[in-house]
Amino acid sequence: MSLPSSVTVHAPATIANVGCGFDVLGLCLTAPYDTVRLTRRAEPGLVIRHLDDYDLPTDPSRNVAGAALLALLRAAPEPLGFEVEITKGIRPGSGIGSSAASAAGAVVAANALLGNRFNHKELIDMAMYGEAVASGVRHADNIAPAICGGFTLVRAVTPALDVLALPAPPLWVAVVHPQFEVKTKEARAVLPTSVPLALAVRQWANVGGLVAGFLTQDNELIARALEDYIVEPARAALIPGLGDAKRLALAAGALGGGISGSGPSIFMLNRDEATAHAAAEALGSVYRKMGIDFHLHVGPIASQGAKVVATE
Numbered sequence: 001m002s003l004p005s006s007v008t009v010h011a012p013a014t015i016a017n018v019g020c021g022f023d024v025l026g027l028c029l030t031a032p033y034d035t036v037r038l039t040r041r042a043e044p045g046l047v048i049r050h051l052d053d054y055d056l057p058t059d060p061s062r063n064v065a066g067a068a069l070l071a072l073l074r075a076a077p078e079p080l081g082f083e084v085e086i087t088k089g090i091r092p093g094s095g096i097g098s099s100a101a102s103a104a105g106a107v108v109a110a111n112a113l114l115g116n117r118f119n120h121k122e123l124i125d126m127a128m129y130g131e132a133v134a135s136g137v138r139h140a141d142n143i144a145p146a147i148c149g150g151f152t153l154v155r156a157v158t159p160a161l162d163v164l165a166l167p168a169p170p171l172w173v174a175v176v177h178p179q180f181e182v183k184t185k186e187a188r189a190v191l192p193t194s195v196p197l198a199l200a201v202r203q204w205a206n207v208g209g210l211v212a213g214f215l216t217q218d219n220e221l222i223a224r225a226l227e228d229y230i231v232e233p234a235r236a237a238l239i240p241g242l243g244d245a246k247r248l249a250l251a252a253g254a255l256g257g258g259i260s261g262s263g264p265s266i267f268m269l270n271r272d273e274a275t276a277h278a279a280a281e282a283l284g285s286v287y288r289k290m291g292i293d294f295h296l297h298v299g300p301i302a303s304q305g306a307k308v309v310a311t312e
Contacts, residue, residue: 004311006039007112011105011306013090013297014097015173016141016261019226020206024154026145029096029173030299035087036065036105036306038113044079046070052088064099064130065106071126072110075118082110093181095265096297100142101306103130108147108306123147125161135184142261149305151214168301169214169222172276174254176245176283177265179293182238187262190234203229219255219271226256226269239263241286248282273298 012033018025041047046060046069060066065086073080084106090098107123118126124147128138140163144152150168154161195203209225212218236242239259246257249268253275257268266283270276280296287294 003113003115005113006037006312007109007308008035008037008310009105009109009112009306010034010309011036011101011108011146012097012302013094014100014142014145014261015175015267016097016100017228017231017259018210019232019256019258020203020210020228021141021153022228022231023139023141024207025210026141026152026154027173028145028149028151028168028302028305029175029297030302031297032089032096034089034098034101034105036102036109037085038106038109039083039085040113041081041083044073044081046073046082046084048084048086050086050088052086054088054092056086056088056092062133063102064133065102066130067133068103068107068127068130069110071129072107072118075122075126076114080110080114082113091177093183094177095182095259095261095263096175096177097142097146097261099130099134099184100127100146103127104143104146104306106130109308112308112311120148120165121161121163124163128157135188137188145305147305149303150301153211166211166215168303169217170300171219171222171255172270172273172298172300174249174257174268174270174276174280174283175260175265175297176280176287177295177297178239178241178287179295180264182235182263184262187235187238190238191231192234195230199229222269223255226258228258232258235259235263239266241290241292242266245283245286248286249279252278252282254279254282273300
């Protein structure tokens, strides 16, 4: 069976941290998504084009998809060349895994062109080089769900990557993306460098409770465990309207939520589609009143991550 010469991949947005799970928990969304098209080229190396208006770098070493693909080229025994076309459906700096989507989509597309020779763990490790370009840190909490889908737990990044891909809980997600940017590097700069032990214990308990709640589909436990005692309080000042948005979404029936990734997007988990739409309207009402443009995204947690949608 001959391999395709070109593939197109849809790489979805993701929710990182998921409340209490800073840098370790992630969820995959159904939309929005980046579109990444890879075509084989005879010459080794990468040519990158962006088919959008974000003016992102096309130098492979400075482009998140390029950095991920350079890692893949290093892992391949033979010289390879790809032409990469990226259409960003996820705005950079949105807090819903924009850089992760491009990096994940690129390595999934390349893997499809190579007959799927790399496994998910290897692809995650490669795509993390893209996150290092975006934020200065090789973290996997967006990358893992973008590749594996569903709900993921990053148990360790060093000395060896250890990721658990778990079934997607049957919940719906409401996301509001206020149209201002919070850069990941800036959001990390405000984090505390030390945490009181008692506070850390409360946070660990919530991480365990949230994972247990997802696996047992215990919505009341999920609602209790979503609270973040450490990171969200430090970042709250970067996101005007956060407190009001969460309060109104909870009143509309949401289980709970918080800052998505480093923000400014805010996510809320919900029992069903109707509640998710009500929570989304509540989230949006805060920014409508503030005079800040916003986008809303509503959908179930996606069971599949980046996927091939076309081959040639």
